[in-house]
Amino acid sequence: MSAPLLKLTNVCKSYGTTDVLTDISLEVRPGEVLCLLGDNGAGKSTLIKVLSGFHEPTSGTLEIGGAPASFKSPRDASAHGIATVHQFGGTFPLMSIGRSFFVGAEPTKGWGPLKRFDRKYAGEVAVREMRALGITRVTDGDRLVGGLSGGERQALAIGRAVYFGANVLILDEPTAALGVKEATHVLRIIMQARQKGIAVILVTHNVTHAMTVGDHFAVLIRGALAADFRKGERTREEITDLMAGGEAMAELEAEIETYQREHAGHVPDPSELERRTHPKQTG
Numbered sequence: 001m002s003a004p005l006l007k008l009t010n011v012c013k014s015y016g017t018t019d020v021l022t023d024i025s026l027e028v029r030p031g032e033v034l035c036l037l038g039d040n041g042a043g044k045s046t047l048i049k050v051l052s053g054f055h056e057p058t059s060g061t062l063e064i065g066g067a068p069a070s071f072k073s074p075r076d077a078s079a080h081g082i083a084t085v086h087q088f089g090g091t092f093p094l095m096s097i098g099r100s101f102f103v104g105a106e107p108t109k110g111w112g113p114l115k116r117f118d119r120k121y122a123g124e125v126a127v128r129e130m131r132a133l134g135i136t137r138v139t140d141g142d143r144l145v146g147g148l149s150g151g152e153r154q155a156l157a158i159g160r161a162v163y164f165g166a167n168v169l170i171l172d173e174p175t176a177a178l179g180v181k182e183a184t185h186v187l188r189i190i191m192q193a194r195q196k197g198i199a200v201i202l203v204t205h206n207v208t209h210a211m212t213v214g215d216h217f218a219v220l221i222r223g224a225l226a227a228d229f230r231k232g233e234r235t236r237e238e239i240t241d242l243m244a245g246g247e248a249m250a251e252l253e254a255e256i257e258t259y260q261r262e263h264a265g266h267v268p269d270p271s272e273l274e275r276r277t278h279p280k281q282t283g
């Protein structure tokens with residue numbers, strides 16, 4: 001197995017006195033898809049912010065390709081080959097496809113005072129890179145990003161990250177807002193990135209999508225790593241249970257059973273369960 005491209009050791013992140021991430025140790029290797037799973041508020045976005053240089057960890061270390069790394073800004077993370085693509089592709093709806101592809105690194109033509117943005121070249125490259133990812137319906141780089149479908153926007157953002165040399169690609173809920181066909185296309189694009197040797201970190205709530213493309217799975221619960229396993233080591237039911245807070249459901253079932261035992265089989269109403277679970281708040 002190849003050496004980790006990205007390694008986190010005991011990473012903690014607190015906002016003031018609130019501990020949001022506790023002792024996260026994870027590795028992701030070239031050509032591997034790590035699925036980061038967890039319920040709302042589990043700390044996934046915070047972990048992404050740490051990895052993409054938006055926040056520094058409160059403690060713990062990061063290594064890239066075996067060397068210690070610390071990011072003071074997103075630019076720093078990107079200089080280390082880490083690219084993050086957000087749910088809606090993070091692109092600008094009123095920009096052309098070509099300009100959006102090259103934003104911050106615009107190709108130019110002409111010299112001196114005549115130097116200007118090379119719109120034609122930018123559009124051609126953007127269309128070509130999207131085509132390489134299987135997007136064949138976009139043929140005009142001057143079209144506005146706002147007119148692209150969700151899947152096409154993801155392809156544009158992923159194509160851009162790959163073109164500019166990302167070796168760690170973080171995808172934040174890339175399929176969440178997409179229909180089945182488009183989501184499948186985005187999953188194919190993820191597999192293409194994986195084949196190129198890119199390490200992909202896929203944040204998703206969708207167990208089916210995770211199980212389709214994932215090699216390695218990490219489940220966060222309340223900011224801690226509740227499970228870290230490889231493909232085939234857990235069943236779909238076990239993963240779903242972990243993600244849906246199986247623990248909380250088991251507690252609720254136990255409470256209902258206790259109530260029924262004490263009350264001759266009657267089903268408790270929700271306010272009764274709430275009173276038993278939080279006696280102080282409900283008086």
Ligand SMILES: Nc1ncnc2c1ncn2[C@@H]1O[C@H](COP(=O)(O)OP(=O)(O)OP(=O)(O)O)[C@@H](O)[C@H]1O
Binds near residue numbers: 038044
């Ligand atoms: N700036 C902040 N200050 C204080 N607490 C924060 C801050 N940002 C996030 N949190 C808290 O940290 C916890 C984890 O949040 P985070 O957004 O990382 O979760 P998540 O797993 O990405 O959730 P979701 O799936 O809903 O996006 C939440 O309880 C959230 O309220």
